[in-house]
Amino acid sequence: MTDVVIAGIGQTTVGELWDVSLRSLAVKVMLAAVKDAGGLRPHALYVGNMLGATLSRQAHLGALLADFGGLRLGDSKDLLHREHRAGIEAETVEAGGASGGAALRQGYMAVASGLVDVALVVGVEKFTDVVGLKVEAALATATDGDFEAIQGLTPTAQAALLARRYMHEFQMPSDGLAGFALTAHANAAGNKNAMFRKAISLEAYHKAEPISDPLNMFDVAPNVDGAAALILTQAELLPKEFAHPLVRMAASASASDTLGLHDRANPLGFAAAQVSVEQALRKAGVRREQVDLFEYHDVYSIYAALSLEAAGFAPAGQGWKLAADGSIGLTGQIPCATLGGSKARGNPGGATGVYQAVEAVLQLQGRAGSNQIAGAKIAMIQCLGGPAATAVTHILERVSD
């Protein structure tokens, strides 16, 4: 099996991008990633997307984006060529909110298998252009339709139920999750691609409107537009003049859990998240203590707490304390959401897993500016679909200076 490295990254600012279409958003970051990789030409395109068909009435994104990204087969650089050439392999990978992570894993497999020399992974989501209830209904397609969505359960209501249960089970105070939002917003201030570049106070948290009790506005990540891209390849294929420290994908692991939350013996134990972390650590030959940063999937603050516990950074019921006591801060024991996370960078649905990888690469290459984790060498990123019904975990490692 070939060693897979990340040769280029691209991302766009996350937010309400009313003036950019789904395809333009994606193509922009695809070209940025190719440029960042010194012009390395992709042979396959894997798209992470969750809601294109339901919100933008656009499926079949692989062929569409390969086309609009100019990813044709053959070596001709003549844009005015007369011959009509086919485009590269292209397809979409979907696993709810974990779509970006799953697309990254597919790119990893394609290169690791030796079947694809250079893979382009793009995550893209467009939540705006439609309004309110339609978005919530589209998101609910990622829950169990026959047993959950049909009863009116949405992902946000589900997260609120988990938070309520967590408070009951572990005697967490009602503002126990505040630290996740405070950390995320503080970190986003230093990320020019983040949506909310502004620290918030505990007082602001206390004053925030409830969204789905006990979760308030700062416990829920905003569903917005964004796209991010990565070029994956084999180390030997990198251009000699490659500008950045080399980052390899040390491990990739994915697991699932019941889609219906009610089917789990312990809804507060994210079993798929736990298993995928354990597999990833084992495959990478890395101990948990060696992980320099953890990009968890904080669509809801309660997810962040449960992810820290599933990953083994805190015992059950204690994850929230890592946020409360500063352990997840940039200089803490296990820095998380280092560039704002879903909460403050913004939550671009199926693009999230690719943003996480892009942000981890920035940290490992020393390109994270004022948010740089000093000496970061190993990053763990984890992308969840719903309450960890899908959990995809990757470990990235800097292998050169």
Add this chain to the structure above:
Amino acid sequence: MTDVVIAGIGQTTVGELWDVSLRSLAVKVMLAAVKDAGGLRPHALYVGNMLGATLSRQAHLGALLADFGGLRLGDSKDLLHREHRAGIEAETVEAGGASGGAALRQGYMAVASGLVDVALVVGVEKFTDVVGLKVEAALATATDGDFEAIQGLTPTAQAALLARRYMHEFQMPSDGLAGFALTAHANAAGNKNAMFRKAISLEAYHKAEPISDPLNMFDVAPNVDGAAALILTQAELLPKEFAHPLVRMAASASASDTLGLHDRANPLGFAAAQVSVEQALRKAGVRREQVDLFEYHDVYSIYAALSLEAAGFAPAGQGWKLAADGSIGLTGQIPCATLGGSKARGNPGGATGVYQAVEAVLQLQGRAGSNQIAGAKIAMIQCLGGPAATAVTHILERVSD
């Protein structure tokens, strides 16, 4: 790279399956494939599906089907175990009508890379439970939304435009495509899983109602329900008592083309189909003449003609003659749609690519009953998304008796 073999198959009868839900349909064939593989336990699930989110309001099918299929991690056979265990890796692959072929390719990559020992690939589609225009609108999400669907263009209208152009360009008579339907229906008579098990006459073809002129009812495959599944693994992992001749995946190739048909210099040349066939033949080390059967993607009769030409079995403008003169019949030069194809087996959208593989395996293992191609050793299968905006081609080969 590891050699990938097909260790088990499962399929359900194609048709209007009003009494079976999307998930039940899929789980049924998943379990059948596991059984056919002698109980081999899958470690990853790849789902080919196109319209779950738009027609059934159900996305995130990977986790859902892994859960309902009982695909949990760990070795316990105790169904009453108390410990809640995570499920296997699972995700959906989408590429319009080529979703099933793309899921198969992902399963192939996963096993070939050595990252996954046993992969379960399932294709599933549920067109019924909703009516008429909604289906056509959902199918149109696989065309270019901003330039085609928005003008009212549907896949069927697109195919009619191609047929009209083909008649003009190559002086094909108005019933020139009839042979495709006649062959498909004749073959479906011998397939107990086909929707239309009845041969039709040329007279019936002439009398058929127009759907989108010049295409009539027999030029258009019916959009119906179905599911099929495959177990992929490495030959060394097969149970010793494996019941059937061994079939290996000799090659896998995928290419794309402009999603917008109007962007192609020659809309009648299926460039992606051509390239993926050429790549597959090269990778498999097989000459076109060695191919014993070709399962093309005949959603529309005109697609069948263009696919035969793109694959090199006929020169441009001559593909339809292979149907008219019997060359694609069971004893012809290049048998096609050997168990009915999309036209008469029925078109279960994103499940099609998996059905094609299941049918090819039946032929290669000598399990095709009255439709058996004598001595079939090499099969080519090709799955298209739209007018070959995506084209995934696989070559399967019998390696033991």
